[in-house]
Amino acid sequence: MAQCLLWLGLALLGALHTQAQDSTSTLVPAPPLRNVPRQPHFQDDQFQGKWYVLGLAGNEINKEKHRQFKVYTTTYKLNEDYTYSYNVTSTLAWNLNCxxxxxxxxxxxxxxxYTLGNIEWYTGIQRYVLRVASTDYKKFAMVFFKKIVKQxxxxxxxxxxxxxxxTPExxxxxxxxxxxxxxxxxxxxFSIPIDECMDK
Incomplete structure (x- = not known):
């Protein structure tokens, strides 16, 4: 059960670990990292804090299948070891619990x-990266995730x-x-607004 919940959390973070709908050949190709925009002069300290996950898009996401996607929170906190890595906690409503x-x-x-620091916990994932593509730190951020599984x-x-x-904009x-x-x-x-677990 714990492994199942762990995978669900990873999926909601943008690293869905499911089979492609038909076959991997039908997936939209993942862009090379060099082609993904990045936030100029990224400020680690300003990015940290609580974010609400308002939307997801990806080559494994299916609007019909994931239509009950509910808003959840992801909080980034800089490690105190001055490495500028993040401890990240996601909180969502699941089975009447947070x-x-x-x-x-x-x-x-x-x-x-960034790279996933505890990648060995996730069987089959060969590489997993996160790039902050765009943010104003105060209102929004767009974060790109890419994983390699079995090539x-x-x-x-x-x-x-x-x-x-x-907002519409x-x-x-x-x-x-x-x-x-x-x-x-x-x-x-895009996520369905809920009140549960938003302040946990």
Missing amino acids: SHWFRTFDRTSFPGL QAYFTVALYGRTIEL LKENFTSFVKSMGLRDEHII
Whole structure:
């Protein structure tokens, strides 16, 4: 049960570990990391704190299948060891409880680019990276996730907000951004607002 919940948390973070709908050949190809925008002059300390996950888009996401996707929180906290890695906690409503998932993302030599620090916990994942593509630190962020599983690349983009409100402008900007990566409307989902677990 714990392993199942752990995988669910990873999936909600944009690293869905399911089979492609038909076969991997039908997946939208994951863009090379060099083609993914990155936030100029990324500020680790300003990015930390609580974010609400307002939207997800990815080559394994299916709007019909994930239509009951509920908003959840992800909190980034800089490690106190001055390595500028993050301890990350996600909290969401699950089976009438508030479930928590903990991960570490280690900073690389490139600002705004991180690797999953405890990757050995996730069987089959060969590589997993996070890049902050765009943020104003105070209202929104778009975060790109890419994982390699059995030589197949999967990617997800998460839309974060500092509040639970999803404005039409933010929704439009996110949609345009992920479509520029080859994703289509059926690959994009927006969360259902809820009150449970938002302040846990």
